[in-house]
Amino acid sequence: MAGSRLGVMGGTFDPVHHGHLVAASEVASLFGLDEVVFVPTGEPWQKADRQVSHAEDRYLMTVIATASNPRFSVSRVDVDRGTTTYTIDTLTDLHRQRPDADLFFITGADALAQIVGWRDTEHLFDLAHFVGVTRPGYQLATADLPAGLPEDAVSLVEIPALAISSTDCRDRVRRGQPVWYLVPDGVVQYIEKRGLYRDGLPASPPGQ
Ligand code: ATP
Ligand code: MG
Secondary structure, X not given: OOOXXXXXXXXXXXXXXXXXXXXXXXXXXXXXXXXXXXXXXXXXXXXXXXXXXXXXXXXXXXXXXHOOOOOEEEOOHHHHHOOEOOHHHHHHHHHHHOOOOEEEEEEEHHHHOOHHHOOOHHHHHHHEEXXXXXXXXXXXXXXXXXXXXXXXXXXXXXXXXXXXXXXXXXXXXXXXXOOEOOEOHHHHHHHHHHOOOOOOOOOOOOOO
8 A cells, every 4th residue: 555654563472462452553543554563573682581482373372363453464574584583674674565654663662762772773763653652660751762863753652551561471371360351362262272381481383
C-alpha cells in the first residue's frame, strides 16, 4: 500500500502478553497506523543471561495472539536471519520489503533508554520514527532520553497501566500459577501444550 503507516513492534515475546497487544493497539490509534507488524527476535542479545524459548515457539505464540486483529501481522525477518537481532537490521529488512511505508518502531521505555547502545544509531532514525511507550515502573521523560537524538525522532506515549511482563508470566507458569487473562487464551493453551517455562529450560524445538 503506497504511503501506508506501518507500526513495527519488536520483542522477544517469550511469551507475548496483553501489555504488548495494548501497546500496539494504542500506538496504532494515536498515530493513525494502518497496520502493526510484530517482529519476534532471533537470538536476543539483551537476554544472553537466560535461556530464551525457541524462535519458532515465540513466533507461533505471536501469530496466535495477533490472529484475530486484521491490522496486526507477524514478520519472520528476525527469526529467519538466525543471528543476534539488531533493530537496524529489522528496520532495514522491513524497509526493503515495504519501501513506500513510513515505519514507526514501537518500543518500551526500558528499551528506548538503551538506544545509545544500538549500532548505527543515526541511520536508525532515518529508517523509522521511534515511539517509546511507558509501562508501569518506568517513568520516561524527554529529559531522560540520550542527548543528541535528532529532533522529532522520538515520541513518548503513556499506555494504560498494564503491569504485565513476560518475566512474570514465565515465573507464574513455573510456580503453577495461572496466566489466564495476562496472555491471550490461545497462548495459555500453547504454553501448556508445548510444556514451556515449566522447569526454567526451553522445551525441545516444536515438531520434535
Ligand atoms: P521480559 O520480561 O522477558 O523482558 P517483556 O514483557 O519486557 O519481557 P519483551 O518481549 O521484552 O517483553 O517486550 C517487547 C517490547 O514491549 C519491549 O519494548 C517492551 O518494553 C514492551 N513491553 C513489554 N511489556 C509491556 C507492557 N506491559 N506495556 C507496554 N509495553 C510493554
Ligand atoms: Mg523486556
